[in-house]
Structures are given as structure tokens and as C-alpha cells.
Amino acid sequence: MTSVAPPAPRERILQAALTLLEQGGVEAVSTRAVSAAADVQPPTIYRQFGDMQGLLNAVASAGFGSYLRDKVARSGVGTRDPVEVLREGWDRHVEFGLTHPHLYTLMYGRLRPGEESPAAREAAAMLRALLGRVAEAGRLAVGVDRAAAMIHASAVGVTLTLLGAQERDRGLAERMREATLGAILTPEGGTTGNATQQQAAAHAVALIALLPGLAAPFSEAERQLLLEWLGRLT
Template sequence: MRAAEQLLASSADGQISTREICSGAQVTAPTLYHHFKDKHALLDAVVLEGFNTYLDGKRAIAWSGDVLEDFRTGWDVHVSFGCEHPAHYRLMFGNPQADQTAPAALVARDELARTVAEWGAKGQLMVSVDAATETMSAAAVGVTLQLIAAQADSTHPISTNVRDTIAHALFHPLNPGDTFADGVTRPARQLLDALPRGPLERLRPTEVALLREWLASLADSSI
């Protein structure tokens, strides 16, 4: 595994041979096949081990709790990993066939799905959890593979432009400096304050009373 990891790190496209691996490890091919079904199984194990190390570092990040900031941070970390480990990343995401999905890619997908589900449970998404997860994954992988092909780094405008476009499409809009709660309570409070105290056209008195009650509840204030 160490020999394969070193070869992979120095490879631009992840194309390394069994002969190279055995030579680097100073073993014969039967030794490799004693431990792994084939070369692809060995590379899957190497990539998964490296990606789990990356995930450990990501889980140690002090997240802000602000959905947009944390989304951008997570996106940037993902793209940076791909640009810094292009051969690993291609093995993870370079083959779109479902039956050939690398184990590390499955781990990444599960991690993303859990995070997006938490955002969805808090009402921070404008679309379903599944739609948001698939959109984020497709966009991040596509951008990262494009940057790898262009030999660009994660600070390229392609990444930041797509990232911010995705954020605008998936998350409820907030004003700068707002928490997510401000995105609901502030407009409710403003609308409540703007309502005249008397009757409203097109609404019956019972509907007006109910509207005021709902707005007051959302604004966490009294009528």
C-alpha cells in the first residue's frame, strides 16, 4: 500500500502498473494477489485510507454554524483536496459508472448527505434534501475534475463562481451578517410592523387576525 501510495502521488493520471507496484514494494505479483483481489482493489484501499485522513481533518474544522459560510468552507476543502491529490481524486470520481464507484467516493457521498440532511431538517434549503445533495455533488465533482484537467488550483474563479451560484440556488437568501433565523424573523417582523391596525382590503377580519398571529409567532414578538 505504501509503494502504491507513493506511485499514485507522483502520477498525473493514476495510471500505475502492477509491475511498478511490486517493484516499489520489492515483492512478486503473487504476494500482491495474496492480500488484494487485484490492482484495482489495492488502489481502492490506498485512496480510501488517504481520503479517511482527509475526512478526519475536515471533521476537526471549527464550523461556524452559518449555513452559507459552512457550505462555502466545505466546498473549498473538497475542491482543494482534489486539486492537491489529482490522481486520488480521479480514481474516486473519474468513472461515472455506478457499479464502479470507488469506496472513498461512497464515503464522501455519505458525509455530504448527512450534512445536507441536517441543513434540511433546520429548514435552510429551498429544495429537497436529495435534490440539494445531488446538485452539490455533481457541481463540486465537475468543477474539481475541470480544474484538475486545466492544472489549476482551487482558488480559480470557476470554483468560486459555481460555488456561489449553487449557494444562491439552494439556500434561503440571507442579508450579510444575518443568522438563518434572521432570514425568517426579520421579514416577518417588518411585515407585522407595516400592517395597518385597521381592516385590510381583500382579507376578512378573521383572516387579518390570523395573519397577525402567524407573523407575531414568526417574529417572536407580541401583537
């Protein structure tokens, strides 16, 4: 009979810290509590993670990692309408935050200006990749960077607002989602007035997204000039 090796100290520490976080928040993740729950000596924590902030960063990445893997598996990114994937991704983001409030707050609500948790950076990279597909489909009315910033600000903001509310207005997240998507996507039909300008911007954004992989007969200086001109339309 083959025996199963026990988890390594690093894995025990991560799991213990994640459990303490989910049960009692960041304040519950102390050196003493983690070392007792993981059955390790306190110096082991610092050898593995440097300091408690390093441990918290690793906990956020580990806890969010399973969500990201599930998100990719369920999204069908390569075969479905990227706008619908974007809409569903918003909903899952908010639901994750409301289901795991302490982990979400660790990722997004406890950072100093200019900081970003490793887990949040991974999520941002996935969002930008998806918005690139939306742009390539001609559906994005603003640049990928601006669209990502708008979605991030509104999705994180509404989730933290709901977490802090005494009574949650679940319709708020849906209304915020549609307002944000309405601001970054091209309109469905219509080619007059402002809609024409939005369509022109969408084509410019699409070309900006496609240009890096396009074997166009441009010099580097010409490519940069084209990007500048296209950027003026977005």
C-alpha cells in the same frame, strides 16, 4: 529497548501504491512497480486485494481517509452554522482535488456509469449528513437528495474542469459554489413572490428531515402520506 514492528505487507502495499499514484498517476501503479516498492512478491498483492482494481479502490479510500478525518476535525460540525460548514467543505473539496490530482481523478474521473468508489461513497454520506443539518435549520429549499446531487455534480465538475484546464481560473470554483448554494438554500430575508414559495419548501424539507426522529401520533400509512404531501412543496 522496545523494537518497533515493521509495517504489515498490506500497509506497505497501500503506501507504495499511493506514492506511485501521486507521483505518476494510475499508469504508474503496476504490479511490478508496487511489488518492488513494497518489497513483496506480486502474488501478495492479489491475496490482499483480489486484483489491481481492488488495490486502487483501497488506495483511494486510504488517501481520501486522511482528508476526511481532517475535514471533520476542522469543521466543528456540531457547533457551527451548517451553511458555513457546507461552504467551507466545498472549498476544501476543490482544494483537495487540485492538490492531489491523480488521487482525485481515480476517485471521480475514471469510473464507468453506475460505479462509485468506496471513498466517494464515504464523502457522499458525510455530505448528506451535513445537508440534513441544513434542512433541520430550515435553510434548505430543496430536498436533501436533490441538494446532494447538485452539490456533487457542480463541485466534482468544476474540480475536474480546473484539473483539465491549461490555465486555471480559480474564481470559477467560487462562482460555481455560490450559484449552487443560491439554488438550494432559502434566501436571506424576504417573504414575497418566489421567496415565499422557497420558504414554504424549506419548512417542508425541514419537517421531512426531522420526521424520522419525531414521536408523532401517525400510523405508518399516515406518515407516508404526509411525506408525499410535503414532497410536493419541495
